[in-house]
Amino acid sequence: MTDKKLLGVDLGGTTAKFAILTQDGEIQQRWSIDTNILDEGAHIIPDIIASIQDHLKLYNMTAADFQGIGMGTPGTVDTKAGTVIGAYNLNWKTLQHPKRDIEAATGIPFAIDNDVNVAAMGEQWKGAGDASDNVTLVALGTGIGAGVISDGHLLHGVAGSAGEIGHVTVDPNGYMCTCGKKGCLETVASATGVVRVARDMAEEYAGDSQLKQILDDGDDISSKIVFDCAKEGDKLALMIVDRVSYFLGLGLGNLGNMLNPEYILIGGGVSAAGDFLLSRVDKYFKQFTFPNVRETTKLRLATLGNTAGVIGAASLARH
Amino acid sequence: MTDKKLLGVDLGGTTAKFAILTQDGEIQQRWSIDTNILDEGAHIIPDIIASIQDHLKLYNMTAADFQGIGMGTPGTVDTKAGTVIGAYNLNWKTLQHPKRDIEAATGIPFAIDNDVNVAAMGEQWKGAGDASDNVTLVALGTGIGAGVISDGHLLHGVAGSAGEIGHVTVDPNGYMCTCGKKGCLETVASATGVVRVARDMAEEYAGDSQLKQILDDGDDISSKIVFDCAKEGDKLALMIVDRVSYFLGLGLGNLGNMLNPEYILIGGGVSAAGDFLLSRVDKYFKQFTFPNVRETTKLRLATLGNTAGVIGAASLARH
Incomplete structure (x- = not known):
């Protein structure tokens, strides 16, 4: 098993939560930012990218330290294409490309699914799902x-x-x-x-x-x-x-x-x-x-x- | 893709149906035998084995010609262990070991699931499931x-x-x-x-x-x-x-x-x-x-x- 870290992003209508985890699911760092839903949510992905880059610098980490970034989001997700549409509490009315944009900016592989699916994965892995x-x-x-x-x-x-x-x-x-x-x-x-x-x-x-x-x-x-x-x-x-x-x-x-x-x-x-x-x-x-x-x-x-x-x-x- | 054949067995309360298929799902041979449920269904697996052996001989085929045997059965199936229990229309009241017995007798890898699951796989592959x-x-x-x-x-x-x-x-x-x-x-x-x-x-x-x-x-x-x-x-x-x-x-x-x-x-x-x-x-x-x-x-x-x-x-x- 690799000892590379995992970066989790939980995007919601009021905040985006971030965490850096070990392969065993131990949380090493956590932070959050406000979700700016102005301008049809156009700031959301750039804000997430900037926050990841800031914190990697802060922790003296690079893309090579990470196996990947995973994100949960409201809306209808195309998990293969890495796109989201119809997330109304984010003001995302048109097709968004978080996978394309976040991979291009960070150089780290990215995966996405909807928020309740992601929460189920969390409970299965580390919560009541045993x-x-x-x-x-x-x-x-x-x-x-x-x-x-x-x-x-x-x-x-x-x-x-x-x-x-x-x-x-x-x-x-x-x-x-x-x-x-x-x-x-x-x-x-x-x-x-x-x-x-x-x-x-x-x-x-x-x-x-x-x-x-x-x-x-x-x-x-x-x-x-x-x-x-x-x-x-x-x-x-x-x-x-x-x-x-x-x-x-x-x-x-x-x-x-x-x-x-x-x-x-x-x-x-x-x-x-x-x-x-x-x-x-x-x-x-x-x-x-x-x-x-x-x-x-x-x-x-x-x-x-x-x-x-x-x-x-x-x-x-x-x- | 291998050109080895597939052998399907559909075990029911009155007959067991057999078919030899290509990897593309084309049926090349078909036959069936009566299901003998006497003696708590003790004859069923031996009868299946004998019928497979007879027909392989008839068609001049050997174990090496087959990728595997798959079987659908009534009852509660443990797909990993390859066992069945509680198939009342077969008179199988105690734990049966079709995988163990059929692999030992034929030398061909064997997989099993319950009858409706197997029918769903059939319809998905070659029927209305497209x-x-x-x-x-x-x-x-x-x-x-x-x-x-x-x-x-x-x-x-x-x-x-x-x-x-x-x-x-x-x-x-x-x-x-x-x-x-x-x-x-x-x-x-x-x-x-x-x-x-x-x-x-x-x-x-x-x-x-x-x-x-x-x-x-x-x-x-x-x-x-x-x-x-x-x-x-x-x-x-x-x-x-x-x-x-x-x-x-x-x-x-x-x-x-x-x-x-x-x-x-x-x-x-x-x-x-x-x-x-x-x-x-x-x-x-x-x-x-x-x-x-x-x-x-x-x-x-x-x-x-x-x-x-x-x-x-x-x-x-x-x-």
């Missing part, structure tokens, strides 16, 4: 996405949409989704989905509830407030968490039945609810999986938080 | 199974249950499945599932229907009779086909959302209903897939019929 060949990371944030590693391979599908569990239909007559169809998992189990379920159930709820009181007062709520109320025993909040858990158990159960991963890892902002959420989802997951999957596919919380991105990005550079 | 890297074959027979090839790799999952779309939950409050959970796709869209749906809907149906007449007369029906009646315009049969198509569209749509294959191929006995079924399933498939999958994942009928098995089995020997 280096298993069969790991799916489901990120419950504003939306829901998944990165699927099956039989040791990160899946993309024919047009990069493998892992779109956020748009799996869990309720054929359910809420309208931003994607244009009804009853997507995202409409009921993302951070915004939990709030939507909460508002609807609160309207029909007649009993005593602190959560209902907050809503009746016209105050804004978040998925965190719903889970906090539920943990304190609020009956309405418990009913909401049960409904969200039911749909997550159905969606993840069907993912289990189709892919039989060793671990389905739950990450993203909503997963801050921790074991309280996990145990409730697991009850329904077991109800919706057939025996061999029930016995061999386990639900777990992701453990790396927002370092999963740089670690997974760096792991792309190993291949 | 050699795409992203092909799923869904076999609608007595039960429902699928073989999934994603980004060029046949998926197994941690315990061999990848592709168990027959046990995806499409109706949480639906029929009890033989697997012990409720509302599996298999309970409503396999050959037996179609008959179950037909019987239930006939009970509630009040109008004119030839199909209802057949059932009221106490005659047995099959999924073929249901589709034949529907094609002739029988209103009850059309309602049954619509319900079955709805559940297939939901299950296959969710497979599409998770895996984004280029082609989902529909095979097995029920697929004999052809475009009549396919067009109805496709309507619901489009309803239950999100835009990028709707545009890039296509439903097709499988084309190889029961030669998919030997062709796909032979393809295992190429790797």
